[in-house]
Amino acid sequence: MTVPGPTARLRVLVVDDQALVRAGFTSILQREDDIEVVGEAAGGVEALEAVARTHPDVVLMDVRMPRMDGIAATRQLRARHPAVRVVVLTTYDLDEYLLEALRAGASGFLLKDVRAEQLPGAVRAAASGDILLSGEPTRRLAETFIRSSREPSARVNGLPARELEVLRLVAEGLSNAQIAAALYLGETTVKTYVSRLLARFGVRDRVGLVIVAYEEGVVSPRPRA
Numbered sequence: 001m002t003v004p005g006p007t008a009r010l011r012v013l014v015v016d017d018q019a020l021v022r023a024g025f026t027s028i029l030q031r032e033d034d035i036e037v038v039g040e041a042a043g044g045v046e047a048l049e050a051v052a053r054t055h056p057d058v059v060l061m062d063v064r065m066p067r068m069d070g071i072a073a074t075r076q077l078r079a080r081h082p083a084v085r086v087v088v089l090t091t092y093d094l095d096e097y098l099l100e101a102l103r104a105g106a107s108g109f110l111l112k113d114v115r116a117e118q119l120p121g122a123v124r125a126a127a128s129g130d131i132l133l134s135g136e137p138t139r140r141l142a143e144t145f146i147r148s149s150r151e152p153s154a155r156v157n158g159l160p161a162r163e164l165e166v167l168r169l170v171a172e173g174l175s176n177a178q179i180a181a182a183l184y185l186g187e188t189t190v191k192t193y194v195s196r197l198l199a200r201f202g203v204r205d206r207v208g209l210v211i212v213a214y215e216e217g218v219v220s221p222r223p224r225a
Contacts, residue, residue: 009034010123010124011054011058012056013038013039013047013056014041015043015044015060015062015073016040016060016062016065017042017062017064019042021062022042025037028116028119029120032120034124035123039053043066043067045073048073048077052080052081056084057084058085058087058126058127059084060110060123061089062089070088070089071101072104074088074105075104075105079105082105082204085126085127085129086106087110087122087126088106088110089110090110091111091112091113102211103211107126108126110122129205129206130206155201156213156218159200164218166179166183167197167212167213167218168218170206170209170210170213171209171214173210176191194206197209
């Protein structure tokens, strides 16, 4: 993975079996001075080949594609290139794939009808290590867990109060800076808490903490508006 410096641009690979979707996303991203679309792919197999060839920082990955779907491609991509961030492209009717995508190593979800001005920010957030779980996908993910919800387990009941607060806010999709502001803490302190949580639960990234929080009953879904 290329670590963006003052003049480096974020390298993005766009993966979708619909040429118009690829072209639309590419056109939007290419307008940004700090983002470069280094390639496109129409399926999972082609995506793996393109990643090895172009070395992107972020991959926008469709789910339903021929030969190899986006979930399988994400799993293999993350195993081969763990530094590359994957953002799954989803629509409202793909609920069953949300948790599976997270477990495969995706950094979050982006709705295909995302507004043009939101797309570059989503790419930057993924590249910086933030998770993209907000709005409708987050609510639906929560509802998946609530069907078999339970009280917080002993595994999280033993957490110090501050670490539990940080875990809950990570699960809600807040960045370190947002958590710091919400809890009146320094951002460095929040990073320390996140590192402790990663080590405690044996997960590799913030997405893993989201899964832990939902599975252990730390987070409950909000009612629909």
